Amino acid sequence: MRLPSGGQIDRTQKLSFRFDGQYYKGHPGDTLASALMANGVRLMGRSFKYHRPRGVLTAGSAEPNALVALRTGGRQEPNTRATTIELFDGLQAFSQNAWPSLRFDALAINDRLSNFLTAGFYYKTFMWPAAFWEKLYEPLIRRAAGLGAITTKPDPDAYDKGFVHCDILIIGAGPAGLMAALTAGRAGARVILADEDSRMGGQLNSERFAIADMTAPDWAAQILAELSTRPNVRLMSRTTVFGAFDHGIYGAVERVSDHLPRPAQGKPRQILWRIYSRRAILATGALERxxxxxxxxxxxxxxxxxxxxxxxxxxxxxxxxxxxxxxxxxxxxxxxxxxxxxxxxxxxxxxxxxxxxxxxxxxxxxxxxxxxxxxxxxxxxxxxxxxxxxxxxxxxxxxxxxGWNPNLALSCHQRGRPRWDDTIAAFVPTADLPPGMSVAGAAEGQFSTHAALSTGAARATQALADLGRIATPPDLPQTEDTPSRITPFWHVTGDKRAWLDFQNDVTVKDVKLAHQEGFRAVEHLKRYTTLGMATDQGKSSNMGGLAVMAELTGQSIAQTGTTIFRPPYTPVALGALAGRSTGQDFRPRRLTPSHTWATEQGAVFVEVGLWMRAQYFPRAGEKTWRETVDREVLATRASVGVCDVTTLGKIDVQGRDAAEFLNRIYCNGFAKLAVGRVRYGLMLREDGIAFDDGTAARLAEDHVVVTTTTANAVAVYRHMEFARQCLWPDMDVQLISTTEAWAQYAIAGPNSRKLLQKLVDPGFDISNDAFPFMACTEITVCNGCPARLFRISFSGELAYELAVPTRYGDALMRRIMAAGAEFDLTPYGTEALGVMRIEKGHAAGNELNGQTTALNLGMGRMVSTKKDSIGAVLSRREGLNTPDALRLVGFRPKNPKARIPAGAHLLAKGAQMLAANDQGYVTSACYSPCLQTHIAIGFLKDGAARMGESLRAVSPLTGEDIEVEIVSAHFIDPEGERLRA
Amino acid sequence: MIINHPLLGPCDAQEFIYKGDARLIDRPDGMSDGAEAAFYDYAYLRDNPAGEHRELWFHEQGDRSWLVVTRNTLTHEITSVELARDVARSRGRSA
Amino acid sequence: MHDLAPLTALGTTRPRQDTIGPLTISEAPDWALASVAARLEQERACADALAGLLGGPAPGIAQHVQGAELGAFWIGPHIWLIEAPYTPDLAQRVKSACGGSASVTDQTDAWVRFDLTGGGIVAVMERLSNLDIAQMQPAQARRTVIEHLGCYVIRHADSLTIYGPRASAQSLHHALVTAAKSAL
Incomplete structure (x- = not known):
């Protein structure tokens, strides 16, 4: 019922809303709970286990009972507390956990069966047969028990993240928090005052007593009016500080639009704030039990x-x-x-x-x-x-x-344990607080309003002093200062069920059962009975439960102790944690310089890390991706192809010691690399396992450009900085990434030189004699555009990589295509790139998989013994160098049409599919259009000595079992004549 | 966590990449006698103290400095932050 | 002069400009960048060379300095980024000034630059970066993370410059515009 007078509601305006389809009216200022109550609705939900009819228990965020599903469609949100939902016009809410209706719920039968459904019932009953648990029991139980159903539609709203800094964070805007904010605000400190309620003032909004000569809510409003004029004070209402993290960092959720039918255009529903504070004052009041x-x-x-x-x-x-x-x-x-x-x-x-x-x-x-x-x-x-x-x-x-429990959860987020205070019969915070935090008012156990005001001022004064500011605390207004008198009383003795935890349906009987069965420690009690494990985290129930346990064990409550308080204080929506990182925006994308051009060609793209790379370029009439890839490979090998390879990491290494530095980073020799030459390099981890590979091009005595694989660019840079700063701090070497500064294209195939000669400016000789395999130089192209040219090949063909400043990348690709028309130049994507490197037997990510050594990769002799390089010593360990060590080999299926499954393991003919019989595994597989057969490469025990042998490639995942012949991994041009042509 | 960077002042630990024990600075000489045993220790053996721990952090989203951070593994209290390059030199590392 | 037509980082010929409420976000492609890292034991000579280029001392930790022609900001110990109105030979020019005292690398096309001008800069940036933008003084320069992207942020008296990784220009632009619409 609505009382005829009073209340902080706007009776001049009416809001229409629906609960379970029924229309009601309320006023601005109402919560859903208050509006339902004003409309005579007491029944708001059903309990978790027994489906007992339930109404509202609290008037705030501790609510265990009045949980509803709010809104409809993609915005439907289950388990929303009716006590914190601000009423808006058109609001729709639905009761949960009741069928067919809230008033008549079929599963209320559980209540009749309560003698069976005590704590531990599920553990004891659904033990046998074990296989039934997952398929039968659990789904049934989950359907019967539980909270609201989530929507399966995507959430149409956006969630922001934000970062704010302050000197003093004040959590809670009741009397203590307001006085702390006033003290700190007047002293000029940067203050954030955060409160979960839409209306600041805390408990003062619920009281009739006077402060100074005003009503309590009016006094609060007056203080807030002053604070809102101070530029150094930020008032954050509807903001729940949910966690106290290390070094003054607090997590908070601001509900920007939850009180609106839907967020305004472009505005977020909620913001997840990361608050950096130098000091914090916890003024979160107390919760009644x-x-x-x-x-x-x-x-x-x-x-x-x-x-x-x-x-x-x-x-x-x-x-x-x-x-x-x-x-x-x-x-x-x-x-x-x-x-x-x-x-x-x-x-x-x-x-x-x-x-x-x-x-x-x-x-x-x-x-x-x-x-x-x-x-x-x-x-x-x-x-x-x-x-x-x-x-x-x-x-x-x-x-x-x-009685009242100080609301001290955040004071314990760093494993602080509260102390039992007999005078107020409640736990209070100790001095073991998160560093920088102090506690004021009822949260500290100071229950009178006068004490709240005075401790609020005192904590702020101390925090200011810590920060080197002298504060003059405001005069304390006259107000109530009644002592708190209580005689602890937890439960009435009797045979019938008496509820402790309303949300999880835990009764005094359940605690007794837990005690009887030996689950007496509070953490055991909690898990056995589920006391305090619901979405309200036991705000109203934990105290009663452990008091009953204390009584049963004969220990004091202080000895019994509490469970650990952990973030979040109240539930945080996953959407808020995700922020803007959803869907298309999950991660930023990196686009190559030829992206627009490739899109115009109808390229199919693939994500490679954050990069979007052209995977293949289908032409009209091509029915499968294989058809396209086969064409791209054959055309490249027959004439010339072009591929954007900008994504490879590029690190500029300069300094007098640049070459010597790389000599220690790569396992093979680099000190003697001549200017104008490129060398393939293999990096090892210190444990001797291969880390990354790439090329290093020496542009000058003191200047080398290193490439890394696309995937490892960041890790290699980090590794090199570690070596530079921590291992050899006095080497003269400087590093900077240039990955995105250059647009780099691979031009591969027997006609690649002829094509390039049309682009390279006169005066630069790129003939085979002047610019042989593994040469590099700085040139100009297209009448003066600065460029770098590398004669390197991943495809095994005569090939070059040409780089220009990124801004010219799009134009250069178009120019290359125009110049290449006479050679039927074919753009190719990552698939053809992959096919060609498998045909050539080049290792890539599948082979550099974090488990393989240089020896495994067939590069054992590259690891120089004449120098100390990272990983060299441990790569020589006996265990990595056994005669049957894995070796990189090639595989050809007996039936050329039989696909070899990548990831398949190698077994001898007739051998059982057992780990003991495992001979190795396939890492990369493809169809080779040049050889007109499927091929693969992979690792085989003592593989180098087993050419010509027949084995089976077996994939238990796909059920494939293919007979393969062991061959060299170099399917194409094993002598490398094409490279040098 | 907040790491008080010796050059930049307090920085959020989210900007850093954690590597591990600062002993990784003390890389053995790969050409010395007994190098294999020394590298075995270096690569695999770590103290795991409940308390003060000197560890390497890389300011990847900052100034690219490697830092030696002395952190209490029980409380996360950070008592000292040094540039790893200075630490390396003070431990006798050079070129 | 070559005839390859440049594109901006956002992939167009004309720089993009967006105005959201009081704030204008402008792509600024007409800037050249070069990194300068002092060689070992050449720190003094390198600083002197930079002072010559800038007409004053090289920027200190987390600082930006604007000279008559060139600007510079600190990005790490003994390493700076030099900025100038676009010229293809900035790196060569800086290298010849520094000689053997520094390693110089062209960084012009490694970055996309956005300038934020007008009102609401602090409100927008606090949705994007953990920097204390409200307290950031003019001529301060910091690296930060914006929607997973490592960026440099330079505070000027009445504007803010962001350098982000060029390949992610579209993602960064989207993040800036989205945050501006959200916060303003």
């Missing part, structure tokens, strides 16, 4: 403070007649406030025999609520009076207060 008693989970039974919040902040109540059940003085404040808002309080039930009285209400001291009735909502509570008699009270709602 329930008391367990029989049937304490009916809709209409709320935390007392929540009942007070609904009445004061939202002018809403679940019923016109209520009762309050408490073990502390704060329950009395609730009762007083409810009466002030015109609600009838039938009784104030206080477990304490010496409970104070409250004018206007019957106070039942030393009494306990022992049971309740009402299937879909509370009808009555049964009270056992101090004298032992029982009394039934007809009420539609019951506010329960078992």
């Amino acid at each position: 329930p008391i367990a008693f029989a049937n304490n989970d009916r809709p209409g039974i709320l935390n007392a403070g929540a009942l007070r919040s609904y009445a004061n902040r939202w002018a809403a109540a679940p019923a016109d007649t209520v009762a309050v059940f408490t073990n502390n003085d704060d329950g009395h404040r609730t009762a007083a406030d409810l009466m002030a808002q015109g609600i009838t309080v039938a009784a104030l039930i206080d477990t304490r025999a010496d409970a104070p009285t409250l004018p206007g209400v019957e106070c039942l001291a030393g009494a306990q609520v022992i049971d309740t009735t009402g299937r879909l909502g509370l009808n009555s509570v049964t009270v056992r009076l101090a004298n032992g008699r029982t009394r039934k009270l007809k009420v539609g709602a019951l506010g329960v207060s078992g």
